[in-house]
Structure formats: C-alpha cells, structure tokens
Amino acid sequence: MPVISYELPDRFVAGTVGRPGERAFYLQARSGARVTSVALEKFQVTLLAERLEELLDEVLRRTGGDAAVPAVAPAELHDDAPLDQPVEEEFRVGTMALAWDPDEERVVIEAQEVTEGEPDAEVGADDPAIAVLRVRITAGQARAFAERALKVVSAGRPPCPLCGLPLDEAGHVCPRQNGYLG
Numbered sequence: 222m223p224v225i226s227y228e229l230p231d232r233f234v235a236g237t238v239g240r241p242g243e244r245a246f247y248l249q250a251r252s253g254a255r256v257t258s259v260a261l262e263k264f265q266v267t268l269l270a271e272r273l274e275e276l277l278d279e280v281l282r283r284t285g286g287d288a289a290v291p292a293v294a295p296a297e298l299h300d301d302a303p304l305d306q307p308v309e310e311e312f313r314v315g316t317m318a319l320a321w322d323p324d325e326e327r328v329v330i331e332a333q334e335v336t337e338g339e340p341d342a343e344v345g346a347d348d349p350a351i352a353v354l355r356v357r358i359t360a361g362q363a364r365a366f367a368e369r370a371l372k373v374v375s376a377g378r379p380p381c382p383l384c385g386l387p388l389d390e391a392g393h394v395c396p397r398q399n400g401y402l403g
Contacts, residue, residue: 224353225250225257225311227329229327233299233356234255235266235370236304248332249304250356256305259332263374270370273363275326280321280360289326290360296325298365303374308330328363330356350366 227233232251237244246266256283281290310325314333322329358366383397 224355225253227354227356229259229362230356232300232305233330233358233366234300234304235270235364235366235373237376238304238308238313238372243376245309247304247310248354249308250354251305257311257354258304258308259312259314260310262347263377264318265314266370267374269317269330270321270367270374273330273367274318275311276321277360277363285384291364294360294368298361300365300369301394302369311354316356317337319371322357325357328359328360330354331356335383 225366227250230250230252232249233368234249235246236249237246239245244263246263247258248261248266249256277290280288281292281347284290312334314332316333318329318331318333319331321327332354336351378395381393381395381397385396
C-alpha cells in the first residue's frame with residue numbers, strides 16, 4: 222500500500238466507535254471529501270497525545286518562544302464532533318513517529334501499518350506492502366489534537382476507587398477486595 226499523505230488536513234482527530242469497555246480507537250484525517258481512518262490501541266492514542274505535547278513544549282523551549290507554537294490549543298481549533306461516518310479502517314497501526322519540521326513549522330505524524338515481519342522496520346520504509354499514514358499539521362492543530370485525544374481516552378469506564386481498574390456496569394473483580402465484586 223502507498224503512503225497516505227495529508228498536508229494541513231481540514232480535520233485530524235482521535236476518536237472511538239462503540240460503548241465504553243468495547244470501544245475501538247481510530248485516528249482520522251480529512252481533506253475535503255477524502256477521509257482516512259486507521260485503527261490503533263487506546264494506549265497508542267494516549268502516548269501520541271502525550272508525546273505531541275512534549276514535542277511542542279520542547280520546540281518552545283529550544284526556540285525561546287520564537288516558534289509559532291501556542292502554549293494551549295486555540296479555541297477555534299477545538300473539535301468535539303464524532304468521527305466522520307462511515308468509519309472504514311484502512312489498516313491497524315503498529316509503529317508511530319513524530320517530527321518537527323522547523324522550516325515549515327509543522328508537526329509530522331506518521332502511523333505505519335502493523336506488520337508480522339521485522340520488529341526493527343523503520344516508519345516510512347520504502348516497502349510498498351506496508352501502508353503509512355503521514356499527516357503534517359500546524360502546532361495549533363497538534364495541541365488541539367492532543368487535548369481531544371486525552372479527553373477521548375479518559376471518557377471510558379470510570380476507575381475503581383480501590384484499585385484503579387476500569388469498572389464495568391456490573392462492577393468488577395477487585396484485587397483489593399480479595400476477588401470479590403467491587
């Protein structure tokens with residue numbers, strides 16, 4: 222599969238399909254009528270959002286505030302709308318990479334299809350059998366993405382007050398209560 226590339230997409234978000242406890246997580250990019258959705262794990266969404274924030278904070282630190290990087294997500298970029306429907310999975314994400322393009326002042330995000338082969342394969346490797354989603358966004362868009370992604374992740378099942386594990390509707394077997402339903 223080719224590299225699926227978006228240069229300053231109209232929308233780039235993380236979102237879910239399904240009920241808490243059964244949710245599937247997606248990255249979705251849209252430019253005009255073109256929409257690409259890739260599936261990934263909840264922890265990958267969390268890591269991507271956290272690493273984006275760290276990357277942007279580091280760019281601000283290194284440039285002494287000269288880069289066009291907002292400290293918080295601009296209000297006009299907030300996006301709480303659901304994923305564009307229908308959500309059609311292009312591939313499942315294995316490896317992700319982040320970069321800062323100082324010339325264009327853009328964040329580059331690459332999500333590579335999970336492979337059964339070599340664990341040391343590089344993101345964006347010239348293997349036509351491996352799909353890659355490459356998105357280039359502004360720092361403001363990256364802040365808004367990270368903010369939304371962390372909200373999406375935290376909107377799942379509430380944690381048990383004793384052990385911190387997610388509670389199902391019927392409770393859960395809590396290790397802090399010696400295996401009894403909590």
